[in-house]
Amino acid sequence: GAGVSQTPSNKVTEKGKYVELRCDPISGHTALYWYRQSLGQGPEFLIYFQGTGAADDSGLPNDRFFAVRPEGSVSTLKIQRTERGDSAVYLCASSPGANTGELFFGEGSRLTVL
Amino acid sequence: AQTVTQSQPEMSVQEAETVTLSCTYDTSENNYYLFWYKQPPSRQMILVIRQEAYKQQNATENRFSVNFQKAAKSFSLKISDSQLGDTAMYFCAFMIIQGAQKLVFGQGTRLTINP
Numbered sequence: 692g693a694g695v696s697q698t699p700s701n702k703v704t705e706k707g708k709y710v711e712l713r714c715d716p717i718s719g720h721t722a723l724y725w726y727r728q729s730l731g732q733g734p735e736f737l738i739y740f741q742g743t744g745a746a747d748d749s750g751l752p753n754d755r756f757f758a759v760r761p762e763g764s765v766s767t768l769k770i771q772r773t774e775r776g777d778s779a780v781y782l783c784a785s786s787p788g789a790n791t792g793e794l795f796f797g798e799g800s801r802l803t804v805l
Numbered sequence: 806a807q808t809v810t811q812s813q814p815e816m817s818v819q820e821a822e823t824v825t826l827s828c829t830y831d832t833s834e835n836n837y838y839l840f841w842y843k844q845p846p847s848r849q850m851i852l853v854i855r856q857e858a859y860k861q862q863n864a865t866e867n868r869f870s871v872n873f874q875k876a877a878k879s880f881s882l883k884i885s886d887s888q889l890g891d892t893a894m895y896f897c898a899f900m901i902i903q904g905a906q907k908l909v910f911g912q913g914t915r916l917t918i919n920p
Contacts, residue, residue: 722833723909731912732912733910734896736907739905777884791906792900794906801848
């Protein structure tokens with residue numbers, strides 16, 4: 692596609708529920724990133740994929756968070772047993788490859804946990 | 806660990822004025838990129854300007870320019886002839902060139918351009 696696409700744009704859920712957030716990167720981009728942006732803060736790194744594998748998941752806050760990219764294109768961020776503190780905007784970015792310094796961001800998914 | 810600090814939570818100027826946003830960072834690395842991103846209400850991070858640390862010349866993109874002081878670890882953004890469409894959150898960010906290309910962001914500066 693022309694840009695990074697993220698769905699849903701907004702998601703409201705109840706504490707304890709399971710949530711999936713989807714990212715469709717720019718076609719041909721091998722690198723994919725997830726960031727979390729809490730209200731009034733800068734984005735924080737969660738996980739990085741190079742192709743199908745998670746090359747760096749050091750930013751995932753705990754084992755309730757998991758992400759996959761099974762075919763090296765679309766990625767899904769999965770959050771189990773959601774907590775109110777998970778409320779944030781989840782941003783996805785893609786890059787044509789390693790060491791290019793170019794990340795293209797989507798418009799994010801705003802998650803609200805009641 | 807790398808850190809990025811933006812000391813101005815909010816700034817406000819009149820249209821057509823020049824405004825400078827401050828950013829400092831801390832790293833022991835020698836090869837890295839620095840960025841300024843703009844985030845309008847649409848939430849999408851839009852790249853404004855990029856600077857490679859090994860380049861001494863300051864990057865410029867039309868009305869946007871940076872003052873990169875490597876020894877002082879300072880990277881300010883100057884917006885000339887500001888326009889109403891420049892109103893947004895601005896984030897300074899750092900990236901080590903090798904490895905995972907993780908961006909480390911500052912806390913942001915909310916810039917308002919007044920008519």
